Amino acid sequence: MIKIYVAKHSGFCFGVKRAMHIIDDVSKSGKSKPIYTLGPIIHNPQTVDKLKKKGISPLDNLDNLRSGTVILRTHGVEKNLLKELKSKRVDVIDATCPFVSRAQDYVRTLHENGYKVIIVGERNHPEVLALKSQIDDAIILESLKDIVKIKNIETQRVGIVSQTTQSIENFKAMVNLVMDYFKEVLVINTICNATSQRQESAIALSRKVDLMLIVGGKNSGNTMRLYTLCKRIAKSTYHIETEKEIKKSMLKNVKSVGIAAGASTPDWIVKNVKTFIKKIYKEELKND
Ligand code: SF4
Missing domain, CATH: 3.40.1010.20 (4-hydroxy-3-methylbut-2-enyl diphosphate reductase, catalytic domain)
Structure with missing residues (x-):
């Protein structure tokens, strides 16, 4: 049976969970609509798409912004942009990670x-x-x-x-x-604890598995760094956004898979990755 391990510190970090709660609260409150995020709230295209379906879209710039509520992203906002935003007649909610x-x-x-x-x-x-x-x-x-x-x-x-x-x-x-x-x-070491723990647990896991999958947005800096760090240890390391990028050839002769997810990767994507691997493995057994 294939063994699938998920790194101890994986998926949404404190700052991302907090931002998602803020978005949830704002969307349920009586805040003026439409609701925007200034840039993608986090670097995960699948999460951003889900929010769009709920009517919460990322703004590329402030040019046509006339009304509504704008939520500031976890990464913070440039000073001039924030000044411009505050000069507009919109509600501003700060979801910058502390x-x-x-x-x-x-x-x-x-x-x-x-x-x-x-x-x-x-x-x-x-x-x-x-x-x-x-x-x-x-x-x-x-x-x-x-x-x-x-x-x-x-x-x-x-x-x-x-x-x-x-x-x-x-x-x-x-x-x-x-x-x-x-x-x-x-x-001043301003690297957050969540990042250090995530990197350490991904590195430790990559030492003990045949295949390492780093799951997260291709635009996510912290996910890219997990990939770089693990790839140095385990040659069979791949960066994927969703299970759709897993090829059967990746699992050839693999008995153990490690999964590490970036700080902006939701649990449901990690679950889909696990389910998909198990499914492929069962199909392979059937065809043996
Ligand atoms: S990874 Fe970024 S958003 Fe998450 S806790 Fe650290 S600083 Fe905050």
């Missing part, structure tokens, strides 16, 4: 205390853009290649924070890099 808000607070505090702020993260990720927007001159370090950005900075005091879903490995590598260039380096 851990993201805390990272934004650190960016502002470091800046106010005279530190040049460096953010370790993906330069185009909404959370990182929102973090950067808190002050005028923050620097984003995404990879070691970004060294050129810090080489000629005329300061000796820098403060470093991280995108909340970075891997600790990448964050440490960037901190080491920065320490070569500045006398005073204040490091």
Whole structure:
């Protein structure tokens, strides 16, 4: 019989669960309609589609926004965009994850205390853009290649924070890099606990199975990082959004499957993946 294991820390994290509850409360309350999210509330296309069916759509921009309620995404919102939004006649509900808000607070505090702020993260990720927007001159370090950005900075005091879903490995590598260039380096590890636990449990699981499936949005940064971390350990690691991407060939000679899901992956998708694997396996047995 095939063994299927789900990583201990998998699926919706605290911040995503909180955001989904907020959406639920808003949709049941008397808040003005239509209801929007500013950008996709989380990076999971299947969840966003379900919300659309309930009449809650993501907004790409504020150009045609005249009325209704706008819910801010878990990743936070760029300062200018928030200012523009607040100038409109709409209700604004904040579903920014408190851990993201805390990272934004650190960016502002470091800046106010005279530190040049460096953010370790993906330069185009909404959370990182929102973090950067808190002050005028923050620097984003995404990879070691970004060294050129810090080489000629005329300061000796820098403060470093991280995108909340970075891997600790990448964050440490960037901190080491920065320490070569500045006398005073204040490091604030803003990676959230949910991310660290998720990554550790996925890595541990990938060590003991024949096949590792990372389930989550292809646009989800934290899911992509789970994939990268596990792929280094288990060559047979695949990133899928739903069970529809599982091919029978992936399961050939496989006796154990590990499933790890990103912070924005709902339980029902993980359940579908498990059910699908069991079904394929039963069909295979029948044909033996
Ligand atoms: S991954 Fe962490 S920071 Fe991001 S929403 Fe979840 S709990 Fe919040």
